[in-house]
Amino acid sequence: MLQVGPVTLGADPVRTLIHECGIWTLRLLWLTLLITPLRELTGLNDLQRLRRMLGLFAFFYALLHMTAWLWLDQGLDGAVIVSEVIKRPYLALGMTAVLLMVPLAVTSTNAMMRRLRKRWIALHRLVYVIALLGIWHFWWQVKKDIREPLVYALLLALLLGYRVVKAVVLRRAKARSALARAPGKTAAPAL
Amino acid sequence: MSRPYGPHILPSDITPETIFMDRRRVLAQGLAGALWGAATPLAAWSAESAADRYKAARNARYSVTDTPNSYEEITGYNNFYEFGTDKSDPAANSRNFKPSPWNVTIDGECEVKGSFALEDLLSPQTLEERVYRMRCVEAWSMVIPWVGFPLAELLKRYKPTSKAKYVAFTTLNDPKQMPGQRDRVLDWPYVEGLRMDEAMHPLTLLAVGVYGKVLPNQNGAPLRLVVPWKYGFKGIKSIVRISFVEQQPRTSWSHSAPNEYGFYANVNPAVDHPRWSQASERHIGGGLLAKRQATLPFNGYGAEVASLYQGMDLRRYF
Numbered sequence: 169m170l171q172v173g174p175v176t177l178g179a180d181p182v183r184t185l186i187h188e189c190g191i192w193t194l195r196l197l198w199l200t201l202l203i204t205p206l207r208e209l210t211g212l213n214d215l216q217r218l219r220r221m222l223g224l225f226a227f228f229y230a231l232l233h234m235t236a237w238l239w240l241d242q243g244l245d246g247a248v249i250v251s252e253v254i255k256r257p258y259l260a261l262g263m264t265a266v267l268l269m270v271p272l273a274v275t276s277t278n279a280m281m282r283r284l285r286k287r288w289i290a291l292h293r294l295v296y297v298i299a300l301l302g303i304w305h306f307w308w309q310v311k312k313d314i315r316e317p318l319v320y321a322l323l324l325a326l327l328l329g330y331r332v333v334k335a336v337v338l339r340r341a342k343a344r345s346a347l348a349r350a351p352g353k354t355a356a357p358a359l
Numbered sequence: 360m361s362r363p364y365g366p367h368i369l370p371s372d373i374t375p376e377t378i379f380m381d382r383r384r385v386l387a388q389g390l391a392g393a394l395w396g397a398a399t400p401l402a403a404w405s406a407e408s409a410a411d412r413y414k415a416a417r418n419a420r421y422s423v424t425d426t427p428n429s430y431e432e433i434t435g436y437n438n439f440y441e442f443g444t445d446k447s448d449p450a451a452n453s454r455n456f457k458p459s460p461w462n463v464t465i466d467g468e469c470e471v472k473g474s475f476a477l478e479d480l481l482s483p484q485t486l487e488e489r490v491y492r493m494r495c496v497e498a499w500s501m502v503i504p505w506v507g508f509p510l511a512e513l514l515k516r517y518k519p520t521s522k523a524k525y526v527a528f529t530t531l532n533d534p535k536q537m538p539g540q541r542d543r544v545l546d547w548p549y550v551e552g553l554r555m556d557e558a559m560h561p562l563t564l565l566a567v568g569v570y571g572k573v574l575p576n577q578n579g580a581p582l583r584l585v586v587p588w589k590y591g592f593k594g595i596k597s598i599v600r601i602s603f604v605e606q607q608p609r610t611s612w613s614h615s616a617p618n619e620y621g622f623y624a625n626v627n628p629a630v631d632h633p634r635w636s637q638a639s640e641r642h643i644g645g646g647l648l649a650k651r652q653a654t655l656p657f658n659g660y661g662a663e664v665a666s667l668y669q670g671m672d673l674r675r676y677f
Contacts, residue, residue: 178446179436179643180499241641243650252636308634311497312615313444313544 182240189233194306194320196226197299201327208334220276223295227273230266258308265301268294296331299324376572413506413568415486421562422490423659428501428644430570436643437577438495439596440544441530441537448539449577456536458580458597467527467602470518477581481567483516484508488571489564489585494626494658496590496612500640505585506568511559514601519555523603526558527551528584528595545611551595552608552622553586556667562587562660565598588660590624621677625668626658630677 177184203219206212242249253259272292274280281288303324307317374382427433439449442456461477486506494500514526532548534540540547557563564585567574574580579596586593592612602608612620619633628638639651657664668676 177647179432180446180641181647182641182649183499185647240647241651255631255636256634258634312440 182236186233186236186241189229189236190306193226193229193233194302196222196229197295197302198320198323198327200226201295201299201324205327205330224273224276227269230269234262234266258305261301261308262305265298265305268298268301272298296328299328411571412573413486414571415488415506415568417488417490417504422488422504423492423502425490425492425502427490427504427570430572432643433501433503433569434575434577436501438497438591439539439577439579441539441547441549441597442577443539444544450575452538453576456576456580456597458574458576461581461599463582463598464600465517465602466600467604468520468522469603470520471516480513480582484512486567491564491585491587492658492660493585493587493591493594494640494654496592496620496624496632496637498635498637498640498654499643500652500658501643504570505564505566506571507564507566507585509561510563510565510584511561513565514558514603517603519603522605524555525604525606525608526553526555527600527602527604527608528598529600529602530595531597531599545615548599549595549611550608550614551584551593551610552604553593554607554667557586557664560664560667562663588626588657588664590620590626592620593624623668623673623676625664625673625677626654627656627673627677628654629656630674 200219200222203215203222207215238244238249242252253263272294275284275288275291284291303317303321306320307314310317435450436446437449438446439453442449442452459477462474463477463480464474466472486508488504488506490502490504492500493503510526528551530547530549531537532540534547553563564587566579566583566585567581569575569578574583579594579598582598583596584594584598593610607622610620610622612624613622626637631637637654640654641651642649655661
């Protein structure tokens with residue numbers, strides 16, 4: 169049993185480490201996704217300053233999670249790693265998610281935001297894909313008890329659902345205001 | 360070494376483990392009555408601790424020479440979903456489980472049937488210690504010093520008929536004692552089975568103890584199966600029924616995911632689980648930097664059991 173003071177990694181420390189780093193990647197990613205809804209619903213705009221830090225922490229834990237698997241579990245055996253990632257869909261999903269996080273991390277600076285402008289917003293929408301890949305990766309490696317990934321999946325559904333609802337509401341509002349600015353052009357009823 | 364705090368406690372002051380584990384019943388019965396009764400757990404007041412009741416000679420022929428895992432690892436890292444699905448759940452949640460009194464029903468295609476008390480099942484058996492490798496389908500492994508007796512020795516006493524082609528086992532179904540059974544993560548009760556020749560094989564063990572001590576609840580007290588050349592989920596725990604049957608019986612993991620877990624479940628590095636490789640395993644106790652070990656066909660027991668599967672396509676019959 170690997171134990172340092174009150175912290176224990178248990179009888180299978182490699183597995184525990186990989187799992188803990190992975191779970192924290194998901195938690196931090198979900199917290200990153202929580203910022204916008206929280207900010208818009210409470211009006212606390214200062215929350216925005218946390219978002220980049222949380223996102224980068226999620227990336228950091230994703231790297232730890234992947235490194236633990238590559239090094240401690242697979243012993244950096246290149247041939248086995250490649251063959252495993254190709255053969256096991258859940259590994260391919262995880263790898264893809266981490267790879268997609270790289271351009272987001274690299275373009276997380278203020279300078280990059282200024283340089284990319286609108287393209288930055290489009291690029292960073294990848295976070296939704298990353299989150300979906302992450303939860304899928306988790307779900308497919310669970311042996312039988314899907315309750316833990318189910319909780320994270322439901323939370324993600326709420327976080328993404330917020331964006332969906334917002335998009336629908338905004339589209340309706342735009343259409344309504346377009347109608348208002350062009351009186352007489354249409355006799356359509358109020359939406 | 361100086362003792363930093365507390366009074367000095369003599370080893371003879373320590374309450375014997377069985378008394379401690381059974382203390383509520385002991386107190387309820389009352390010390391006076393129990394001191395006279397020989398058939399109560401207080402018989403453990405005798406010289407040796409009853410926790411070491413199952414100290415038995417090691418059967419070297421069927422034991423591996425690998426270093427066994429520690430008692431803490433063996434009793435603290437378990438898959439026993441009847442008590443929860445985390446590895447630490449069985450130890451934490453099985454404290455109120457009562458492995459005594461225990462009866463086992465033996466029935467099916469045999470001449471001698473009935474429900475038998477565990478003591479009666481054990482009394483004619485000679486217990487022996489066997490150090491076995493244990494390989495979980497999740498790709499981790501341990502080495503465990505079981506105490507038990509060959510299943511064949513038990514089965515012979517019930518005179519299976521020629522119709523008996525398989526042996527089916529059932530675990531207790533009692534959600535009050537086994538809180539994990541309130542969740543339908545598997546269909547309860549847990550069931551398992553072996554082909555007759557596998558059941559009669561000298562390696563197949565019914566275990567009642569580990570490290571010379573009585574089997575802890577989280578390891579499948581009071582009676583569990585150990586089939587070392589198969590994945591650990593074949594080692595059904597807390598057995599209440601053994602039946603001789605004609606048809607291949609249902610087995611819980613295969614029933615829950617037929618494309619992932621088979622009836623035979625022989626350890627085989629050449630046949631992967633659909634979602635992960637079986638070519639290597641992590642040995643528990645190896646530490647953070649320990650490398651994975653190559654998995655051996657039949658978990659290293661090929662010389663003893665490969666002949667049982669001659670001519671069988673082990674990729675098909677996984």
